[in-house]
Amino acid sequence: MKTVKEGEIRRREILDVARELFVTKGYDHTSVNDILKIVDIAKGTFYYYFASKEEVLEAIILDIVEEGARRAEIIVKDQSIPLLNRIMMAIMAQTPEFEGSEEIKEELHKVENAKLERLYLKAMLKRMTPVLQEPVLECIKEGIAHMEYPTECIETILLLGHMMFDCDTFEWKMEEYPQKIQAFLCHAERMLGTKEGELSGFLQMFGQMP
Template sequence: MRISKEAEERRNEILDKAEMLFFTKGYARTTVNDILQEIGIAKGTFYYYFKSKEEVMEAVVTRFIDAGVDVAKIIAADSKLSVHEKLLQIIMAQKPDSERKGHMIEQFHQAENALIHQKSLAETILKLTPVLTEVIEQGIEESLFHCPYPKETMEFLLVASQFLLDEGIFKWQPEEIILKIQSFIYIMETMLGAEKGSFSYVAQMFE
């Protein structure tokens, strides 16, 4: 058990230092040697945990996504919150809450990181859908929503919000973004069979 814990600590140390370098130097300009020098480990130690710099970046992204999903799970399980309070807090919890996280998202939008960005979008949708579905099902039980396909509906809504409204993929004009957010809220309320105007707070997600 002790060896396993030490291995996990070493892996996280590599991820911490790599994330810092991606933040300060940029992913493209960071090399494996930069990471080795920052931590002070041999190349063999690095390759014991990761096959490449790309794999490190994927692990950093997964850790980033998992942190948001873990927060979402805590919010979804909070019986003191209403359905709409849960949805708002889960949505807001996915937004970058620090300069470092914001910069990491900027790194995803670099052309050379397109594949990693695509994987991060897919991973976010796959991991966040079950959590949001649980909240939507609560809303159905409370007659707030009338939707026969809660899981599939959330998948479509997440794809729309994660892809179509991603400013790193589409360079929409400000007025176009406003219209798309308004239409997204309309589509969300329609697909979930919710009362008109009940999802107006979703606009905060894109501020």
């Protein structure tokens, strides 16, 4: 009889192989059979863990959220970085890097996959809001930020960052970005209740976008 741990390892194996295949061959060009062959399991075993190839992709997206949140957590705990910077850097670090995973990123942004993007957004907001809670509360305590609704402020900034810069809601042209980023930073400052211009240094960091 398989133990729970063996099951988890098997599931993880499927996810890793699938992710690798989605990245190298593309999601559309990867079949469940391709995955089976490499993991060396029977069809039934695959379907014991996942209902479909799409469900595998969904699980990979949740992994991506988790990886991003862990990068953010490391930054949030780094006392060598000024508090306010920690918050902004954590938000940026959380953005999926899709290291070499352009294929998955593309999949996420395809119009037909708005469903996946929504899955990503909801999971990211749930996972990231508590991560930022502590540094934001500390900012308030230290008088660097002033707000009545810290949780909602975090939710709002995360939501805006994603909708504006990760998923191209406004379809801005390349040359519009500097102004849009400046406006975003200005709005974040106002919502956080920091001094004016406190976040303007992040314009550079956003420089690599989109």
